[in-house]
Amino acid sequence: MAETVEYEVVTQAGAGRDAGSGEPVLMSARASEGGLDAAAAAARRLVDALVRLGDSTDYDTDALATRINAIAAEVEDALPDEAARLVEMWQQEGPNRHDLVTGPQNPIAPPLVVHGQPDGSVEASTTLPIAYQGQPRMAHGGISALLLDHTLGMANGWAGRGGMTARLTLNFKRPVPLGEPITIRAKQESVDGRKLYTQGVLSVDGEPCVTAEALFIAGHLPRPTAD
Numbered sequence: 001m002a003e004t005v006e007y008e009v010v011t012q013a014g015a016g017r018d019a020g021s022g023e024p025v026l027m028s029a030r031a032s033e034g035g036l037d038a039a040a041a042a043a044r045r046l047v048d049a050l051v052r053l054g055d056s057t058d059y060d061t062d063a064l065a066t067r068i069n070a071i072a073a074e075v076e077d078a079l080p081d082e083a084a085r086l087v088e089m090w091q092q093e094g095p096n097r098h099d100l101v102t103g104p105q106n107p108i109a110p111p112l113v114v115h116g117q118p119d120g121s122v123e124a125s126t127t128l129p130i131a132y133q134g135q136p137r138m139a140h141g142g143i144s145a146l147l148l149d150h151t152l153g154m155a156n157g158w159a160g161r162g163g164m165t166a167r168l169t170l171n172f173k174r175p176v177p178l179g180e181p182i183t184i185r186a187k188q189e190s191v192d193g194r195k196l197y198t199q200g201v202l203s204v205d206g207e208p209c210v211t212a213e214a215l216f217i218a219g220h221l222p223r224p225t226a227d
């Protein structure tokens with residue numbers, strides 16, 4: 001059995017709700033206009049362009065690959081020690097800047113923007129580009145699952161106690177279109193010891209597309225340390 005610990009950030013998120021400002025509170029990290037956030041946004045833009053490009057183009061894709069590889073090599077030369085980077089990733093107490101769903105520093109994050117609501121639920125939104133396509137013009141179901149799992153996890157944090165997903169049940173009612181704003185609402189419905197029961201729905205234009213019910217077990221893996 002892996003050791004699990006409670007994150008303080010979860011308590012803080014809950015405390016944000018309990019403060020009862022009556023206004024939604026931004027839980028995901030706000031993207032900066034420059035720096036690494038801007039570089040990640042540029043990488044997202046490049047991925048989108050590559051997926052839309054296709055083979056019929058006259059554009060010199062061999063030269064393109066060479067240029068992209070040159071940029072990747074330049075960045076690789078500047079990388080910090082991997083263990084130190086992991087510590088840095090996990091030392092922050094506020095919104096997570098690197099995660100694959102909401103992180104402005106992660107090029108594969110859509111990114112999802114999440115607000116904690118005064119009623120204890122969370123509301124998340126994003127618009128998915130074609131890189132996430134499953135069926136024609138529709139999001140891959142695994143992406144919907146990812147977004148729901150993460151939003152339910154953040155709902156637990158907002159409710160004051162977060163955990164790891166033990167069971168996730170999804171009901172795909174309608175395909176999720178790409179290129180249209182999607183909304184995910186989620187709420188921790190009940191707690192039984194370490195068992196956290198959380199539900200959510202992904203909607204487009206007010207129509208439920210995917211519903212989710214999950215069991216989380218309170219606690220997280222320990223944060224990496226500098227040992």
Ligand SMILES: CCCCC/C=C\C/C=C\C/C=C\C/C=C\CCCC(=O)SCCNC(=O)CCNC(=O)[C@H](O)C(C)(C)COP(=O)(O)OP(=O)(O)OC[C@H]1O[C@@H](n2cnc3c(N)ncnc32)[C@H](O)[C@@H]1OP(=O)(O)O
Binds near residue numbers: 157166217
């Ligand atoms: C104001 C601004 C604030 C800003 C703050 C911003 C954010 C903060 C908020 C949120 C935090 C951020 C992000 C969170 C987002 C997303 C979360 C993502 C979650 C994941 O992506 S996570 C990865 C996938 N997940 C796994 O990788 C789990 C693999 N798994 C395990 O690591 C273990 O399996 C574990 C730990 C789950 C349990 O292990 P364990 O040893 O701790 O506990 P144990 O097994 O004893 O179970 C205890 C009781 O749960 C029952 N139970 C367990 N599993 C069950 C099942 N499946 N079905 C039915 N019952 C089950 C048992 O039957 C027992 O029940 P009983 O007590 O009655 O006997």
